[in-house]
Amino acid sequence: MNAQMTRPHSEDVWDPVELWSRERIEEFQLAALKKQLARVEERSAYYKQVFREAGFAAAELMSLEDLRRLPVTRKADYVAGLQADPPFGTLRAVGVDEAVRVHFSSGTTGRPSPVLWTKRDVERWADLYARYLYAQGLRAGDVFQCMFNYSWFVGGLGATLAAQHIGALVIPGGSVDTKRQIETIQEYGTKAVIGTPSFMAHVAEAAEEMDVDLAASTVKMVCVGGEPGASIPGTRERLERMWGAKMFDCYGALECQPIGWDSVLQLGPQIAEDFIYVEILDPDTLEPVEDGQRGVLVLTHLDKEACPLVRWWTGDVVVRDRTPTPDGRTHATLKGGVLGRADDMLIVRGVNLFPTAVEDIVRAFPGTTNEYVLVIDDSVKDPKNGFLTGVKLRVERTDDAPADLGEKLASRLRERLQVRFIVEVLPAGTLPRTVHKAKRVVME
Known part of the structure; x- marks a missing residue:
């Protein structure tokens, strides 16, 4: 919650919000939504029109269920907003002079889609990312080797900021020069690596060809994102065997970083419910489904400043479980990670x-x-x-x-x-x- 926090709440928890009761989480979400929707209604040209067409005013939000009076926002809406007011679109809720960062989509549409970030957005991102890496076992003084691509891809800078926020020693390797990545792990005692599952598989296979036993290396954490893998049992088992380390699912998207990550228990990504309000909807009726049932993940930012989203249709099919996990964390878990897509998107x-x-x-x-x-x-x-x-x-x-x-x-x-x-x-x-x-x- 606190973007300025630099020390963990306890040995096992970065932020006490991770232990809030369900009642407290929902009270916080309602209060945050009221404030956020009022700001969005005032400052986002797109949502001002959406609210008006839906006959909805932010002041009318009396319960979390009232949010369903608004339509979902899809990628096509975002792209249309970019075309209506180039280059940063109508969904933004800040002036360009208030932003400090812009990241771009990587192939979702024919033209890369920009997403703006304010200074507070970046700080919040780093702290949330740090919360998750801490839950997976990263600590101050550990060596963290980032193998995400830094060229246009949003994940690399996020991982770097988060590990620095914890106090780890970061090696920004990028997704190039596989031989040097392996040599760096050996020479500098890397504890945690992060990258796409496919690149982690490539590095492990290259290590075998070099006659290097990664399972005997110092690596204890293999964190992956950007494509399915860590929540797929066969993939996880294979890569954990090759690396001799635990593999963690790190789930996010350009428009919402992060969404949810594994903890050390590897029970599935836990949603940052103090950052996003989540709905799981039937893809055909758009009605909520019960916990334990498959549906499409729809999210609403609770405090994003530059490009806040309201009822964002991710297209990802998930199953939600709001049962607290054995380590005391209470935020909802996505059992099995992303189970599929409600459309034809490929990764x-x-x-x-x-x-x-x-x-x-x-x-x-x-x-x-x-x-x-x-x-x-x-x-x-x-x-x-x-x-x-x-x-x-x-x-x-x-x-x-x-x-x-x-x-x-x-x-x-x-x-x-x-x-x-x-x-x-x-x-x-x-x-x-x-x-x-x-x-x-x-x-x-």
């Missing part, structure tokens, strides 16, 4: 990829028809761990298409979306047509 080496992003490029590219299909098969999976390394794309050529259409299109897609594409060019009329919802992602 390729940590990059979020929607079919619509591909569609924007394909349909504007000379020599192609309007039809395309994304194919997931063994050719775009790492044979050792099953993670996506790219995407196969099938398109149709027009009569006047150049002979090197596939190569040119693959290059443009890689440039715009930061994902490797294998492009198969087919004659016009080859791909199936539909008068209803087209199936753009197929598994083979």
Whole structure:
């Protein structure tokens, strides 16, 4: 809760808010929502209009359930806001001169989407991130090696700030130079590493090729985010065996950093309920589901300043459990982490990829028809761990298409979306047509 806190509440808990009763959490959330919605209504052009169209005023919020009078906000709404008021959009609730940081999406749409942060947002982010790393076992004086990409990706700076906040010695390695990463672990006694599950698997495999036994190294914590992995039993078991260390799920998104992380108990990500108010909704009816039932995670910021979100549709399918965990922590747990998606989003080496992003490029590219299909098969999976390394794309050529259409299109897609594409060019009329919802992602 306190962004200025530099010492933990106890040996095991960073912030006493982690131990609040359910009643106290909900009282805090209601009070925080009243204040936050009043600010959003006043300062966000987008939400001012949304509130007006819904016939809702922030002053009318009398219970947490009243929030359901408002519609959900989706990625398409955010993108439309950027187009309406470029470059930072209509959802923001601060002037650009009040912001100190901007991070960008990594391939969710054809054009990177910016998210602003104020100084307090950054401090809050660092403290929340520190809370979670502390719950996973990181302590002052430990060596923390960050293997998240620092180029445009939001996770690297967040991890670095958090570990520094705890007092750990940070090695900002990035996701490059695998051999040096391994040598650094050996030479400097790294206790904790963080990166995407696919990169952690790559490092472990490279270590085996170098005849280095990572299981005998000083690493005790393998923290992963950016793509599914740590909450998938088979992936977790394999990587824990290769590293000889515990693996922790670190769940967040650009628009909301962080959402929830494993504790040392590895029971699933625990939501920061003093930072976000969470709803779990049926994807078809948008009605709340009971704890223990699958639904889509929808979140509302309680104190975000620059780009606050109200009823943000993450698209992630989860199961919530509000039972306190054996270590006394009371914030809700997402059992099994993210269980899937309510849409066709793919995650390729940590990059979020929607079919619509591909569609924007394909349909504007000379020599192609309007039809395309994304194919997931063994050719775009790492044979050792099953993670996506790219995407196969099938398109149709027009009569006047150049002979090197596939190569040119693959290059443009890689440039715009930061994902490797294998492009198969087919004659016009080859791909199936539909008068209803087209199936753009197929598994083979």
